[in-house]
Amino acid sequence: MDIDLSPLRSALADASVDGYLIDADGSDSDQRYVSDFTAPDPYQTLVTTAPTSQSGGSSDPNGSGEIGGRRGVHLLVSGLEYGRARADATVDSIARRADFDYRDRVAEYGPQEGTVRTIAAFLESHDVESVAVPPSFPTGTADGLREQGISVTVESEGIVETEIRARKSEWEIEQIQSTQRANERAMAVAEELIATADVEDGVLVYDDDPLTSERVTTEIEIELLRNGCALDETIVACGADGADPHDRGSGALEADELIVIDIFPRDKETGYFGDMTRTFLRGVPSEEQRRRYDVTQRAYEAALEAVEAGVTGAAVHDVACDVIEDAGYETLRSDPTTETGYIHNTGHGVGLDIHEQPTVSPSGGELEPGHVVSIEPGIYDPAVGGVRIEDLVVVTEDGHRNFNEYGVYLEPRA
Amino acid sequence: MDIDLSPLRSALADASVDGYLIDADGSDSDQRYVSDFTAPDPYQTLVTTAPTSQSGGSSDPNGSGEIGGRRGVHLLVSGLEYGRARADATVDSIARRADFDYRDRVAEYGPQEGTVRTIAAFLESHDVESVAVPPSFPTGTADGLREQGISVTVESEGIVETEIRARKSEWEIEQIQSTQRANERAMAVAEELIATADVEDGVLVYDDDPLTSERVTTEIEIELLRNGCALDETIVACGADGADPHDRGSGALEADELIVIDIFPRDKETGYFGDMTRTFLRGVPSEEQRRRYDVTQRAYEAALEAVEAGVTGAAVHDVACDVIEDAGYETLRSDPTTETGYIHNTGHGVGLDIHEQPTVSPSGGELEPGHVVSIEPGIYDPAVGGVRIEDLVVVTEDGHRNFNEYGVYLEPRA
Structure with missing residues (x-):
């Protein structure tokens, strides 16, 4: 290149x-x-x-x-x-x-x-x-x-x-697209496991053993390996685990709880990363879980809609914060010391590093054509669990092109 | 710790x-x-x-x-x-x-x-x-x-x-042992694939598709994932590929050719590495392939025998060079510019890094109890292929304890 x-x-x-x-x-x-x-x-x-x-x-x-x-x-x-x-x-x-x-x-x-x-x-x-x-x-x-x-x-x-490096070439965009395709295949493996597991005493069970974060992570990573990707860490975090954005998750997945799955593989040959997150719930969501999912989805859609060349990352972040604050949840913008609500930035650059420039955050500068950024709002509270929805997009003159085709919905499908 | x-x-x-x-x-x-x-x-x-x-x-x-x-x-x-x-x-x-x-x-x-x-x-x-x-x-x-x-x-x-860091505690030695056990399980997966493949037109075939370096690597890495290990790279290098110690290998594995398999996984939780290499040949080895394997095995056994506290890494390296030179092959000691024969050091420390102190090389200092080193002589020539045999050991007062139990033989077993 x-x-x-x-x-x-x-x-x-x-x-x-x-x-x-x-x-x-x-x-x-x-x-x-x-x-x-x-x-x-x-x-x-x-x-x-x-x-x-x-x-x-x-x-x-x-x-x-x-x-x-x-x-x-x-x-x-x-x-x-x-x-x-x-x-x-x-x-x-x-x-x-x-x-x-x-x-x-x-x-x-x-x-x-x-x-x-x-x-x-x-x-x-x-x-x-x-x-x-x-x-x-x-x-x-x-x-x-x-x-x-x-x-x-x-x-x-x-x-x-x-x-x-922040401005990606066509070749780089193709590589990131390729990694993100592998990422979606891995997400589908995880979703299907959760959708088809049995539920026994409130816990997901697959092939007679508890379906744990670790088992789902392993199956995700095997699918990534089969698609030429390496990986350092994968997040499959259920319930209170999912309320800490850095917690990778552990133990049996539970029914009626939010399960955050965040996958960020790297192509072994080219070195380019992908990044996506979905949140699923097997069973019956509570009214509050459903509401948080819907608010997160609206913040995600509004932030995506705002992405275009010439807009600042700070402005896109503000759009996500507006939606979440309007729904009554705290953000780091409304309360810099909050430990619940929206407690991270809206996105980051992705390329040869999983976190690189530019940022979609309060300090985010002007987006340019060829910038590749994640859009990943979320709402967190240990008492309810975590919700995060994340796609990866490339900025264009008049908007963006989304690397993801994966649907956005709370109930997992087989 | x-x-x-x-x-x-x-x-x-x-x-x-x-x-x-x-x-x-x-x-x-x-x-x-x-x-x-x-x-x-x-x-x-x-x-x-x-x-x-x-x-x-x-x-x-x-x-x-x-x-x-x-x-x-x-x-x-x-x-x-x-x-x-x-x-x-x-x-x-x-x-x-x-x-x-x-x-x-x-x-x-x-x-x-x-x-x-x-x-x-x-x-x-x-x-x-x-x-x-x-x-x-x-x-x-x-x-x-x-x-x-x-x-x-x-x-x-x-x-x-x-x-x-070079002097490992008992706890660290246990972690390295655990990673090396996972390593041996992954090696067994690779060996069985090679042993049970069909041979068609001189190429190994498994489940009707060519058995490639990439397929074997993926199956090794899946086994490592199932055992809690991550990995950056794995070497499955056949024929001339195996004559370059840094070549990871690619393409179909061939019968009657030397296949070097070098696996160096890292435990995801503890961060401690393992490291081992075996060389297999499916089919009929030539006299020269067999001879190189036997000489490498003798160098490996002699070097292992020499490891004990108070002996220098340089002395252990010399023992391996002696065996290989006595058999008529060049080493970097006999000819610093040689590109065939024994073209690397005998070993390196392994711990939180895959390559760390001490070294078993011309500059290797005195070995101490608790030092963990690889012993990995080899003989290389693009015209014949590569042979390398590697175990991982911990130095003790009067010798060493070997982390490996895996046998040393050229023909793969199912």
């Missing part, structure tokens, strides 16, 4: 530095995005301010002639990763640590300083004497480079995430 | 600093280990040099009277994590960012500087004016604290990992 690093380059030029340096492994999404590469161990990506290759013979490593937005992007990798980097990463140049006498430097100065001196030599080979770095850049490397005479300053705005 | 932070405190006293500060999320294993807590967003852990609480009324948060080795350990968390931290983390004190006017500081200085000023106020509340930090500590926080007049120096030895 081609990328546009010009907002970063403008900031670098304004700051009068020679380049931007990332030192992280591929779990750092800025690193993965800028480098077009991922690896389990740390490697370094340099974006030179002037996007002309300084590297001589090693440019355009995979011979595609299509470096595009990654002209002036240079990688430093271990020998173990070199072959894969050359095959995968469409960047201006790829160097091995061995090209800068890594072994000798480590033998002389130890692993920490030896590595830093290798990075310094790599920077020197690109005529870079000053770098901006992300706030997360390791202090060991920053202080070490300073000792080698290189100026290191922190770029604290997070431009790569906020200005560059 | 109780921990012993005295090696860290000695180093802090030697460096004449007031404390040790970690700023990371729970995916940082040092953070998780020292704080007795894990969270998806960054939080801060302070270890004061003098292990007496400076925090007044908030000590012993969960009232157990059992702070033990975490006396003088203080957490700073968001309000969202505060309740869970108080329930889970047995530390000296737990503070909320709100206790230090976080919102006001962010409103006045923005999220980056506002957060740093909140951390500075937290340090001040513990009379800490100077801190050592790990090399991975974020430069944004380090430079920001320096602007607030706090001295920040990098502790580059990695004492928490090398001196403290």
Whole structure:
């Protein structure tokens, strides 16, 4: 995928530095995005301010002639990763640590300083004497480079995430759509389990064993694996568990209780996340449970309706708060100390990170075409349980496109 | 679990600093280990040099009277994590960012500087004016604290990992054993698939479809999920794929080819990893495939035999190299540039990280009781394929205890 690093380059030029340096492994999404590469161990990506290759013979490593937005992007990798980097990463140049006498430097100065001196030599080979770095850049490397005479300053705005990664390309939108399709398949597995379970003494029972949060989670995750997705955590939270948005849930699912299911898988190959939530109730909802579901659904629909380019995330959040407050429930807007009612933001960006820019929150700035955000209002109270409904959408000029096709209803269907 | 932070405190006293500060999320294993807590967003852990609480009324948060080795350990968390931290983390004190006017500081200085000023106020509340930090500590926080007049120096030895986490407690050894049991169950699933597949035109076929690396990987990972484990990657690599130790493998598995299966799951609750590898061949091995398997097995047995407290990791690595070189294959010891033969180290520490200290490599120091290391020699050549055999062991005074019971043989069994 081609990328546009010009907002970063403008900031670098304004700051009068020679380049931007990332030192992280591929779990750092800025690193993965800028480098077009991922690896389990740390490697370094340099974006030179002037996007002309300084590297001589090693440019355009995979011979595609299509470096595009990654002209002036240079990688430093271990020998173990070199072959894969050359095959995968469409960047201006790829160097091995061995090209800068890594072994000798480590033998002389130890692993920490030896590595830093290798990075310094790599920077020197690109005529870079000053770098901006992300706030997360390791202090060991920053202080070490300073000792080698290189100026290191922190770029604290997070431009790569906020200005560059936030606007998704068509290709990225397709990847997120693909993950969200897998997500809906997994949600369907969970819904069917809940819909078809027996109810014995108020507890859901499936194949003669209690249907627990853990069992449903496992079946969700198996379906995700079969669809090429990995996952860290899944929420299947019943009753009071569901009233704490961070509680993953445990134990037997109960009839007549709200069950919040929040699934956020990541495609194993592309790294792009999906995110969706549904709330189900097996049995007979109380009047208050039903009312909270309906109010949440109206807040969700109103917030979705408000999403379009040029509107701020703060304004979309306000729309959701309006609906919930009008129905008589507290929000963090009406009472910043409330522990019940609507106690979180309306949404967040989703991409290579499950939580990224922009936010649909009191501090949310203007939405732009290509922004991908969740819309996920909810109402919580340990005495009643939790309700949350969440879709994932991409912002367009005149509205949004919803990645979800899944229906919104309280009673589960087989 | 109780921990012993005295090696860290000695180093802090030697460096004449007031404390040790970690700023990371729970995916940082040092953070998780020292704080007795894990969270998806960054939080801060302070270890004061003098292990007496400076925090007044908030000590012993969960009232157990059992702070033990975490006396003088203080957490700073968001309000969202505060309740869970108080329930889970047995530390000296737990503070909320709100206790230090976080919102006001962010409103006045923005999220980056506002957060740093909140951390500075937290340090001040513990009379800490100077801190050592790990090399991975974020430069944004380090430079920001320096602007607030706090001295920040990098502790580059990695004492928490090398001196403290490397020695596992009995409780940790039990957790690793539990993960390794799940690992063996998953290996058995893979072995049975390969043993019972049909062979058609030289390709393994199962239920009328080609048995691919991806299918076997999915079945391994489903078995791990059913046993409470998560996983990032699994290697099922056949033929030439298996000759690259970093290749995860893809496509149909072939008869008469070596198949390397390397599984490294992580228990979802405890975070402790397991790690094991077996190599199978369905069909008839060539003389050279058989020979390489036998040599690898002898290297593995000899290296295991050499493991005991007081022996260096380097010496164990040499034992494996001796066997492989004596059989006529290159190693990185005999030829540092070789791309075939034995092209990696003999082992690594395993715990909260899949790769941690100590190493069983040319730079491996003295093994100590409680060290948990993999023993995993191998022989590689794209023309023949790869062989690797790996068990996980804990070092004891007079030898080792092996976490594996799985047999070592080339032909898969149903």
